[in-house]
Amino acid sequence: MLGIKYFVTSRIVLLLLRRNKITAVCLCATALFVFGLSCPQTLLTEFSLRFSNNNTYRIFPSSHGGSRANYSFPNVDWFIEQYQNRSDLRGTFFEVDNVQSYHNFLTKINTIKKKGKKLSSSNSLNGTQPFEIFMKNVNQNYLYHPDDLIIWKVLRDLRTRPITKVEMNPGSSHLVLRMSLDNGGMAIFKVQRTPKDQEVHPDLFFIREMERPNAEVAAFYLDRLLGFYRAPPIVSRSLNITRDIVPFGDKRTIVDTVHRSPAGNVCFFGTCLDYCSLHTPVCGKPDLIEGAVSMYLTGASIETIQTPWGRYIPPFWKTRWEKDDTFCDTDVKTNSNYSMRTLLNYMDVSVMDFLTGNLDRHHTEVFKEFKQETFFIHFDNGRGFGKSKYDCWSCMAPVRQCCLIRLSTLAKLLKLYIGPDSLSQVLRESLKADPSFPVLWEPHLDALDRRLGKLLSAISDCINVKGKAWQDVVIDDGLN
Ligand SMILES: Nc1ncnc2c1ncn2[C@@H]1O[C@H](COP(=O)(O)OP(=O)(O)OP(=O)(O)O)[C@@H](O)[C@H]1O
Numbered sequence: 001m002l003g004i005k006y007f008v009t010s011r012i013v014l015l016l017l018r019r020n021k022i023t024a025v026c027l028c029a030t031a032l033f034v035f036g037l038s039c040p041q042t043l044l045t046e047f048s049l050r051f052s053n054n055n056t057y058r059i060f061p062s063s064h065g066g067s068r069a070n071y072s073f074p075n076v077d078w079f080i081e082q083y084q085n086r087s088d089l090r091g092t093f094f095e096v097d098n099v100q101s102y103h104n105f106l107t108k109i110n111t112i113k114k115k116g117k118k119l120s121s122s123n124s125l126n127g128t129q130p131f132e133i134f135m136k137n138v139n140q141n142y143l144y145h146p147d148d149l150i151i152w153k154v155l156r157d158l159r160t161r162p163i164t165k166v167e168m169n170p171g172s173s174h175l176v177l178r179m180s181l182d183n184g185g186m187a188i189f190k191v192q193r194t195p196k197d198q199e200v201h202p203d204l205f206f207i208r209e210m211e212r213p214n215a216e217v218a219a220f221y222l223d224r225l226l227g228f229y230r231a232p233p234i235v236s237r238s239l240n241i242t243r244d245i246v247p248f249g250d251k252r253t254i255v256d257t258v259h260r261s262p263a264g265n266v267c268f269f270g271t272c273l274d275y276c277s278l279h280t281p282v283c284g285k286p287d288l289i290e291g292a293v294s295m296y297l298t299g300a301s302i303e304t305i306q307t308p309w310g311r312y313i314p315p316f317w318k319t320r321w322e323k324d325d326t327f328c329d330t331d332v333k334t335n336s337n338y339s340m341r342t343l344l345n346y347m348d349v350s351v352m353d354f355l356t357g358n359l360d361r362h363h364t365e366v367f368k369e370f371k372q373e374t375f376f377i378h379f380d381n382g383r384g385f386g387k388s389k390y391d392c393w394s395c396m397a398p399v400r401q402c403c404l405i406r407l408s409t410l411a412k413l414l415k416l417y418i419g420p421d422s423l424s425q426v427l428r429e430s431l432k433a434d435p436s437f438p439v440l441w442e443p444h445l446d447a448l449d450r451r452l453g454k455l456l457s458a459i460s461d462c463i464n465v466k467g468k469a470w471q472d473v474v475i476d477d478g479l480n
């Protein structure tokens, strides 16, 4: 027995030296099971974070019929025929069929991703920590490139690095913590205050919803699979209030609010505008809380811009865009502040918000130095995935009213609709990269397939019902 153990251990070391990590991990797992041997923890962590990503999209049965297998819309099927018959799209990467896997399709589209300028601060960034390398690579057209593997190291750091400082995030109205990590990086922590399968109460306005960090994690993977790469890296993580927060927390705003509940659990409520009181404490079990940590983007100035489709507070007062569908034509398209690129960025955000069901889109944010020639950073998705049966029609108002969509975005949506891979399948697979898989409750994944059909149906209506010209609706601005 001892000889076999020695042999297995030496094989693992050899494989590691040869950087054949996948085989090493398989062997590790077998050894663990059969002999109770232990494996290097870092290897397993990196493996669990990266393995499923590398295999994302590839393992689906190709017989599956895409999102339309469950939610088929006749007008969308007809729209697809129109799309497929367009000679200007034939032979391009945007051609869609129902045979190619979504992974291959996206990989091809990603090859034509345009490189833009880097942040001016990137020249002076010489650090070697993953978060520093990540920031150095931020590009005018995307936050990170799909082939840049540094993101997996960033995620591992966010999940495992010891915390050295905790304060309330200055820009947040909720209980959002800003933390420093022992490698000098900074992170945002949001607490999971409601169970993932708890639907938002139908009588509650969105502004009263608790933020859902699992929705932020799911939106990060949705952003990736739609080929945007505009959401900051985020990973699920548990924190121990006593060990990770109290010793490093700001005394006045955090530590002074720590107390024991009648049940004996450790709780705190922090200092912020909403839900920071003894009535709404965050309580550990007994001091462990779950949530998600995202990388704090530092070193470049971020500008916040109010979206034209913001909502009134209180939300039972309707704004003009909610009452008048000509709003985009009269107030947005005519406003010289909005370039075509900016408008298409709003459409992409609207696609995300409709798919996730997020009504809380009040601002968008950009790296200031790129002015209008850049993407919107996909921050603040914590109010999605709260109602699985309800489709937030108003969340797609930008797309519906402006009748605009970026060609690359449309192609990806159509591809997921016709399959073989469906949006829910692809997202479910991607979410395996997060340690708190399944991350999303199944009915929310099912809702994605339904909403995808509805979204495409609205785009189809722009052309086939409202009579707009194809080239005025589907815009190829060379970006994806
Ligand atoms: N990862 C990050 N990197 C840099 N800045 C961030 C990050 N996350 C959040 N911020 C900043 O903090 C602000 C508030 O964060 P967020 O919107 O997630 O919190 P919130 O409490 O949900 O805010 P709101 O009440 O406005 O919805 C963001 O608008 C952004 O400017």
Ligand SMILES: [Mn+2]
Residues within 6 Å of the ligand: 211, 360, 380, 381, 382, 383
């Ligand atoms: Mn928010």
